[in-house]
Amino acid sequence: MTKSNFNARTTNAKYRWTIVPDDVNDDGEFEFANHFNAIVGIELRPPPPDNEYLIPVIAMRKATELFEYCPSCGADVPHARPVFAVGDYMVYPCLDCEWVWCDGTAPQEGLE
Numbered sequence: 001m002t003k004s005n006f007n008a009r010t011t012n013a014k015y016r017w018t019i020v021p022d023d024v025n026d027d028g029e030f031e032f033a034n035h036f037n038a039i040v041g042i043e044l045r046p047p048p049p050d051n052e053y054l055i056p057v058i059a060m061r062k063a064t065e066l067f068e069y070c071p072s073c074g075a076d077v078p079h080a081r082p083v084f085a086v087g088d089y090m091v092y093p094c095l096d097c098e099w100v101w102c103d104g105t106a107p108q109e110g111l112e
């Protein structure tokens, strides 16, 4: 195996999301190569314009502890769905819309 076999990284490479919310199960894991891998510990890229750097996922909790409805699309949040602490963000893998990046530094209504 030589390095050239895996020379997929170029200076002009565009990195895109490959994990969609539907891939994330209620335990906060995604399946890759027949293994379940925790989202906690990987790095996620925030949406533009803050997408210059990847941010590590440091913790997970139940989304229903933060909100009843998706902050982006308003869909009901299933009781078991996770939400992730990513830097100053709370990131919710909504099954009805997309990865929702919330400003985690702002107090959430109903929790104070």
Ligand SMILES: [Zn+2]
Pocket: 070, 071, 072, 073, 074, 075, 094, 095, 096, 097, 098, 100
């Ligand atoms: Zn949503």
